[in-house]
Amino acid sequence: MSSDVVIRVERLSKCYQIYDQPRDRLKQFVLPRLQRTLGRRPGSYYREFWALQDVSFEVRKGEAVGIVGRNGSGKSTLLQMICGTLNPTAGDVHIQGRVAALLELGSGFNPEFTGRENVYLNATLLGLSREEIDARFEDIAAFANIGSFIEQPVKTYSSGMYVRLAFAVIAHVDADILVIDEALAVGDVFFQQKCMRFLQRFQQRGGSLLLVTHDTAAVLGMCEKALLLSPMGQRAPIYGQAEEVCRIYLEDLYRDPGRVAAGAGEDAAADEPAPRGTVFEAAPEPPASYAVSPFNAQARSFGEGKASIVDAGLFDLDGRRLSAAQAEQRVALKIRVQVHRRVVYPAFGFMLKNRHGEFLFTEGTDAAFRAQGLAFEPGQVAVASFEFDMPQLIQGVYTVNVAFAEGLGHEHQQQHWLHDALVLEVLRSRLVHGYCGVARLTSRIELVGEHG
Known part of the structure; x- marks a missing residue:
């Protein structure tokens, strides 16, 4: 195996034996042996179900590979066979490096043990010694951030707390390969983005990632390659560039007749056909509605400290702070800074992120005010205001980073950067795919004639 290949899967297959009745298991255990003894052809008292057949792909050092499929x-x-918790029927898996996996919820945890005890249990299974776990326990507890619950049995945990603790462990075991199965969809948006920041650093250090998800946006945002699996008999596995694999996955998904409810469209087909020249006007779709959080002054931050961001928020054009907004509404995002030491060429900025930590919008004042040669003195308070129309986003939770820097262009130095200082939750949206929609949409359909 090449030195830069950390996972190689070759023609991997898994077949299960399905018994219609419990007594068939006993028959299968006893009767074929007896039939062979009597010189007869042994019978089978089960049905074969191939969960996986002839899957081959590889993951290189520092590479992220997504696995998609219905x-x-x-x-x-597949993940269980890669991690060694399930034996394949045929094929081989070659692993080079330490693997840490986050599979189904609660795997590797004893529900009767406390969170602390499960940290030691899980980290030991992943190859750490008692002394190594002792040295890292406080970092693991801080990453999980579940407070005193870490001393309680995990059977009392919510699903989000399970994921927090499990991810915190795999983030601190010096793994070369991380294997994650849908688990990040469970936690809240702050923890999801903390995990995404960790995964980005993990890859930058040369770590490899294997991610199972139904979310093609996550695959496109994080992965270079992808593997498409289909229910047996429908399509052979496809391994290739993430964009192409996701395109095929979505085509298959929307081609599936099972997606459409039986009888859909029957009532419409029974109506009299509309005459030529008929125009159908759609009622305007209501704009997406947003809930806006207060400013989180305790958000995770970094910077050299010449100034501090003391407030940020969304405001209407009359200066009132907003706790709710609508798409296409004119608003102002304001960032207030307290200056501690002289700052030359100050620059404000903000970034809107989705739950995967991907930047959807980034804006700043650097280019607009560069020619004015601004300088802030100690003790001054400055407020930057970005005025814009609220975007039309798909339903979900988004966060806003705010930042204040000194200097020009790419050479600026961050003085105070706050991750997730604001949370925007889209409560209702007409969108079902993608990231955002067009503003002030109207639509119409007109019958203009007949074919031929």
């Missing part, structure tokens, strides 16, 4: 296509089965 339910029942064998994604979790």
Whole structure:
């Protein structure tokens, strides 16, 4: 195996024996042996179900590979065989390096043990010594951030707390390869983005990632390659560039007739056809509605400290702080800074992120005010105001980073950067795919004639 290949899967297959009745298991255990003794052809008292067949791909050092496919296509089965918790029927898996996995919720945890005890149990299974776990326990507890619950049995945990603790462990075991199965969809947006920041650093250090998800946006945002699995008999596995694999996955998904409810469209087909020249006007779609959080002054931050961001928020054009907003509404995002030491060429900025930590919008004052040669003195308070129309976003939770820097262009130095200082939750949206929609949309349909 090449030195830069950390996972190689060759023609991997898994077949399960399905018994219709419990007594068939006993028959299968006893009767074939007896039939062979009597010189007869042994019978089978089960049905074969191939969960996975002839899957081959590889993951290189520092590479992220996404695994997509509908339910029942064998994604979790594949991960279990890679991690060694399930034996394949055929094929081989070659691993080079330490693997840490976050599979189904609660795997590797004893529900009767406390969070602390499970940290030691799980980290030991992942190859750490008692002394190494002792040295890292406080960092693991801080990453999980579940407070006193770490001393309580994990059977009392919510699903989000399970994921927090499990991810905190795999983030601190010096793994070469991380294997994650849908688990990050469970935690809240702050923890999801903390995990995304960790995964970005992990890859930058040369770590490799294997990610199972139904979210093609996550695959496109994080992965160079992808593997498409389909329910047995529908399509052979496809391994290739993430964009192409996700395109095929979505085509298959929307081509599936099972997605459409039986009888859909029957009532419409029974109506009299509309005459030529008929125009159908759609009622305007209501704009997406937003809930806006207060400013989080305790958000994770960094910077050299010549100034501090003391407030940020969304305001209407009359200066009132908003706790709710609508897409296409004119608003102002304001960032207030307290200056501690002289700052030359000050620059404000903000970034809107989705739950995967991807930047959807980034704006700043650097280019607009560069020619004015601004300088702030100690004791001054400055407020930057960005006025814009609220975007039309797909339903979900988004966060806003705010930042204050000194200097020009790419040479500026961050003085105070706050991760997730604001949270925007889209409560209602007409969108079902993508990141955002067009503003002030109207639509119409007109019958202009007949074919031929």
